[in-house]
Amino acid sequence: MAREDVLVTAQWVEENLDNPQVVLIEVDEDTSAYDRSHIRGAIKLDWTTDLQDQVRRDFVNKEQFEALLSEKGVSNDSTVVLYGGNNNWFAAYAYWYFKLYGHQDVKLLDGGRKKWELDARELTDEPVKREATSYTAKDQDLSIRAFRDEVVAAIGTQNLVDVRSPDEFAGRLLAPAHLPQEQAQRAGHVPTAASVPWSKAANDDGTFKSNDELKEIYEEAGVDFSKDTIAYCRIGERSSHTWFALQELLGAPNVKNYDGSWTEYGSLVGVPIALGDEPGQA
Amino acid sequence: MCGATEGGLPLDGINTKIEAIIQGQVTKDGSPVGVAYVRLLDKSGEFTAEVPVSATGHFRFFAGDGEWTLRTLAPGADTVDRKVVAAVGSIAEVEIAL
Structure with a gap:
């Protein structure tokens, strides 16, 4: 897949603001960011309410996703362009989520909201309402979603890529440092996982590094592109960013995102955990 | 603001005794900057976290x-690096002038 098929520049977005084929969607970790300001014409998806089941820990089901996108005015043939804060963490998560439910034409705004703001491009607080559609989703594509038993089975056999910060990997922090540190899980990482912080894939302005740079980063960290790969972080959003880099930009085969990630794995009874800066033994 | 601290952002519901808090404000020519990104790098220089500042330039x-x-990155300003020492149970206040 060509880079421009999955990644568009801020300039491209600005030139397509009035393109009826394009549906611009903001997805932020800070779910109030859109309400303060957003790119003109963009609609909002709230990852905490729109994309999560509100009782058990899982995603909304196919029918709920269809109802959501229909109500939001997204069509099956829309070109969906996602962007958000925090270097596109949650926009990448939404990208992976759209792929999970089979949306064909979805792209990320390279650099997300940060790049847009650093370029001093226009934001507005004008409400956006799109006409409702009748959206049809596919069954979840489980070739891109990993569950906990697959992670345990991958220890010592597949590429496990821990994309959290080095301090979270080593067990010195339990959550990204802009959040209070949680105590529910054990600290550390899945044994044999390579530490490749998601941030290594991004420039300071939030745009992705070149494919050559990305390939070198993952190979240097020990990722064997002939093997299957599972990426994880804390709740699956930063690892969506890495899943995007590995599968969508580099075209690596069989890359899965483990959305249970450390908040699930670190709470499991009896699974192995490694501490410290080294991957550890199987 | 209920629970507001010197850093300008509320600490309601946060157990400050178990946190090593780093917070502060970004200013330019003495006025708060409303659009800026502050990232936290560990001792090896690796990215650990990043936040956009609040409307009043505050971060935590x-x-x-x-x-x-x-x-700190902001439109039309040079990148500014500031070292800070954090400790569990305390709040390190950092003022960043662009």
């Missing part, structure tokens, strides 16, 4: 014991 991190670097 929950780090760990040790030395950290704050890197």
